[in-house]
Amino acid sequence: MARGQSASLDRKKLMADPIMMTTIVVLIAFLTLFILYPLAILLVDSLYGEGGVTLDIFQRIFQMRTFRTAITNTLKVGFVVGILSTLIGLLFAYVEVYVKMRKAVGGLFKVVSMLPVVSPPFVLSLSMIMLFGKAGLITRFVLGIYDNNIYGYWGIVIVQTLTFFPVCYMMLKGLLKNIDPSMEEASRDMGASRWKVFTTVTLPLLLPGLGNAFLVTFIESIADFANPMIIGGSYDTLATTIYLQITGAMDKQGAAAMAVVLLCITLAMFAVQKYYLERKTAATLTGKASRARMLIEDKSVTIPLTVLCSLAAIFVIMMYICVPIGALFPTWGYKFTPLTFKWFEQVFTKYRGLQAFRDSFVLSLIASPITALLSMIISYLVVKRKFRGKGFIEAVSILAMAVPGTVLGVGYIRGYANGLFHTGVLSGLYGTGLILIIVFVVRSLPTGTRSGISALRQIDKSIEESAYDMGADSLKVFTSVTLPLIKDSFLSGLVTAFVRSITAISAIILLVTPSYLLITVQINEFAEKGAYSIACAFATILILITYGSVVLMNIVIKHFGTSRIIKEVE
Amino acid sequence: MADLRAKQPKGVKLDHISKIYKDPKTGKDFYAVHDVDLSIEPGTFVTLLGPSGCGKTTTLRMIAGFESPDEGEIYLGGEPINSLTPNKRDTAMVFQSYALFPHYNVFDNVAYGLRLRKVPKAEIQQRVTDILALVELSGMEQRMTNQLSGGQQQRVALARALVVEPGVLLFDEPLSNLDAKLRVQMRTEIRRIQQALGITAIYVTHDQSEAMAISDNIILMKKGVIAQMGSPTEIYYRPNSEFVADFIGECNFLKGSIASAGAGQAAVRIAGVDVPVATEKSVRVGEAGEIVLRPEAIVIGDTGLLPCRVELSCFMGSYQNYHVRVGDTLVKITDNCPINKKVFKVGDSAYISFDKNCAHLL
Incomplete structure (x- = not known):
């Protein structure tokens, strides 16, 4: 039994379709060059010394006490952040799905889930310092504590938990909604109390999902660069240690080896999450709930839960609001009136703010359509077509999800500073705006691809097949059928890519050259120097830009999206 | 009304066709379709009938070009078509889920294939109008597809496939999403249109009464191989095995x-x-x-x-x-x-x- 003929026929059919062929070749080249190669070069660099293959470099970095501490620090923070975020996320998700609550509380929830999307990843560190630091509004002026040290372990844990728990909340909300209420009703009917129902039915069903949420946050926390940088103080994590190894110790080879270690940790977690937990989650919770759930109205349950969540939500929102307000005070911690715009003025007059915003804006604006289109093409190929190399494309785009920005940054330095494999080929790329754009694209590609894939899976395969069958070639099928049908997903991918790019920092901070000023890098710099007011002013403008683009997207989708055309006629 | 009779109905020949798949559970290769050898005369209505997993849909998809056979050659109108992509084959398929384009209205759905063929605008107008009249959907041109009932959507799918005058028309269980009464009505309709146009049709179904009502010839398949071929009466009264006898009624x-x-x-x-x-x-x-x-x-x-x-x-x-x-x-x-x-x-x-x-x- 040999499948040779169908394979060769499939190949022939592919050859007869030059557009598809070119797309695949270009995609594979792009993924190899900008995701696989930088990671590979890290491994090569850290294993290949003067005398051939050697473990010397790894030996050297593992002998550094700072590095060993960084590993334990990172894991400790990641573990605690993972657990706390999952628990808080579960609380929020449970309350939203199971408890009857007032509209206003629902609104709070929505704001909380939206905030981390539109804000730069390290805003909470800023507000944490401003509220609870030495000159913190709450610590000093409300509680009268003058020497509170927020820098370090707990600072990172609190800030990361507040930053990442909305992700858990959204994930768990989706899962809880898929639990068929009749299972819980059956348990209740047989005499179980609400708490018993939760512990014997809901929780076991949710367990793989909780594990999933935990690991996703764990990975995010490990990969996070900016928060430990700003609020970590002397408490170094892997991401910051690698950064300092490059910028401080100028030890690029050591940094490469450290990056390999960090990558191995995230990859291992990612593998467990992707191939074990995600599958298990899908196996226990499939399909849709058969009908609406009877919401809990019992006041002894609803009041404490709603109050708890509302307080938490208000706290998070207050943290975010602190940033624009902080930019309005004359001197944070000393002089609060009269409110002033001087910091905003200084952004533009003293600190070349206009150039920073222009550079960030333009680079992100170029990167986002490329990202959106690439991720839609990848999703289309992965979901709808079969060809050789599809496994490769899918695997590499998923792999990119697990790569921390810092690792990618080091990979680009090692891989492109002296050209491909240090031969000088393509060395012109390094230090240009183009490589920044490429980093933006690679960093947002996995998210875009994931949402594209889930959007496309909902479209019956035979719709495209019928277009193909009617005589349309691949390009025509994609432009006349696929793209119009996932226009909404494409538009939101566009904006997500833009927001992610303009707020990105971890990879970019390693690659940016003095000829480009990027907002996030500026904010980081000012925050490190302790110039919080100016950092807040920068961050406020950035949040306005990202929030504005999300609002714009929603308007565009509402008026021009496909869902409108299809819904309108129903 | 213009003459809608098929310009040139084509015959189909499957020359010892096989398709091998990998069993996802055991990881072993198996024949999804094994040594299927048959030929279909131009202008006839042939049904591939069998229980689920018998290879009938795979066979149809090989004819359309979505799957490639591992053994054998497929001929359409005497030409070997194994290496042609689906868009280059003179076939048109009516899908089980109708597969209408939800972002187009009825007219644009039906006109899709003609526009790809760069047919002049006036002619598109004429042909779409004629074909919609044939499937009794006149006046529905501007409707979006989700404003139509299941039966109407089925007619649009049929019109969209018919309008390009394919050498062979392929049906992949087109009626399985309709209720019982409508199913009977639509199958009569499909047969009427096929005979009126004199087109070659290959129809996949697991419903034996549908197969008998609609076909000139039935090809009954079991586990990838042909169990029996013949007219509906032959298969009903002269089955060659317990399986065939039991499957047909x-x-x-x-x-x-x-x-x-x-x-x-x-x-x-x-x-x-x-x-x-x-x-x-x-x-x-x-x-x-x-x-x-x-x-x-x-x-x-x-x-x-x-x-x-x-x-x-x-x-x-x-x-x-x-x-x-x-x-x-x-x-x-x-x-x-x-x-x-x-x-x-x-x-x-x-x-x-x-x-x-x-x-x-x-």
Whole structure:
């Protein structure tokens, strides 16, 4: 039994379709060059010394006490952040799905889930310092504590938990909604109390999902660069240690080896999450709930839960609001009136703010359509077509999800500073705006691809097949059928890519050259120097830009999206 | 109205076609379609029939070009088409889920194929209007597809495939999403249009009554191979195996041994009685013999050929449904218009009899 003929026929059919062929070749080249190669070069660099293959470099970095501490620090923070975020996320998700609550509380929830999307990843560190630091509004002026040290372990844990728990909340909300209420009703009917129902039915069903949420946050926390940088103080994590190894110790080879270690940790977690937990989650919770759930109205349950969540939500929102307000005070911690715009003025007059915003804006604006289109093409190929190399494309785009920005940054330095494999080929790329754009694209590609894939899976395969069958070639099928049908997903991918790019920092901070000023890098710099007011002013403008683009997207989708055309006629 | 008759219906030939898939559980290769060898005359309506997993849809998708065969060659109108992509093949498919483009209205859906072929605008207008009239959807041009009922969506899908005048029209279980009544109406419609246009049609279904009602020829498949090919009457009355007999409608099997054999006729000894049956087969006395009997071909009465005991007697409206025991064998009988006849009760003794031409020797 040999499948040779169908394979060769499939190949022939592919050859007869030059557009598809070119797309695949270009995609594979792009993924190899900008995701696989930088990671590979890290491994090569850290294993290949003067005398051939050697473990010397790894030996050297593992002998550094700072590095060993960084590993334990990172894991400790990641573990605690993972657990706390999952628990808080579960609380929020449970309350939203199971408890009857007032509209206003629902609104709070929505704001909380939206905030981390539109804000730069390290805003909470800023507000944490401003509220609870030495000159913190709450610590000093409300509680009268003058020497509170927020820098370090707990600072990172609190800030990361507040930053990442909305992700858990959204994930768990989706899962809880898929639990068929009749299972819980059956348990209740047989005499179980609400708490018993939760512990014997809901929780076991949710367990793989909780594990999933935990690991996703764990990975995010490990990969996070900016928060430990700003609020970590002397408490170094892997991401910051690698950064300092490059910028401080100028030890690029050591940094490469450290990056390999960090990558191995995230990859291992990612593998467990992707191939074990995600599958298990899908196996226990499939399909849709058969009908609406009877919401809990019992006041002894609803009041404490709603109050708890509302307080938490208000706290998070207050943290975010602190940033624009902080930019309005004359001197944070000393002089609060009269409110002033001087910091905003200084952004533009003293600190070349206009150039920073222009550079960030333009680079992100170029990167986002490329990202959106690439991720839609990848999703289309992965979901709808079969060809050789599809496994490769899918695997590499998923792999990119697990790569921390810092690792990618080091990979680009090692891989492109002296050209491909240090031969000088393509060395012109390094230090240009183009490589920044490429980093933006690679960093947002996995998210875009994931949402594209889930959007496309909902479209019956035979719709495209019928277009193909009617005589349309691949390009025509994609432009006349696929793209119009996932226009909404494409538009939101566009904006997500833009927001992610303009707020990105971890990879970019390693690659940016003095000829480009990027907002996030500026904010980081000012925050490190302790110039919080100016950092807040920068961050406020950035949040306005990202929030504005999300609002714009929603308007565009509402008026021009496909869902409108299809819904309108129903 | 313009002449909508197919310009040139094409024949289809499958030359020893096989398709191998990997079993996702065991990881082993298996034949999803094995050595399917058949040829379909231009202008005929042929149905690929069989239970799920028999390879009928895979065969159809190989003809359309979505799958590539591992062995053999497919010919369309005499030309080998194995290496052609689906968009280069002169086929048009009507999908199970209709696969209408939700972002287009009815007119644009139907015009899609013509626009790809760069047909002039005026001609597109004319042809779409004509074809929509044929499927009785005139006046619906501007509707979006989700404003249509299931049956109407089915007609749009059919019109979209017909309008490009394909050499062969492919149907992949097109009626399985419709309710029973509409299904009967639509299959008559499809047959009417196919005959009016003289087009070649290959139709996949697992519904044997649909297959019989609609086809010139039926190809019954089982586990990737052809179990039997022939006209609906041949397959119904002259099945070549228990599987075919059982798949095409309700069926009884009476086992015994050949008691006598003659020209065009034999007798099978069942429960001590020699039962005559017409057959062209050459059989020898003493061999095992199995008779296939349709429930409606059996008469139950106080006298007859084989004695039996009634185990179930159930009034179904248009007929009385009996289960009777003949020897060890359970026999199902449908007795039409029971109001004019004696109705037997459970536990009654009775006799069954049947015409020797209605019985078939396997």
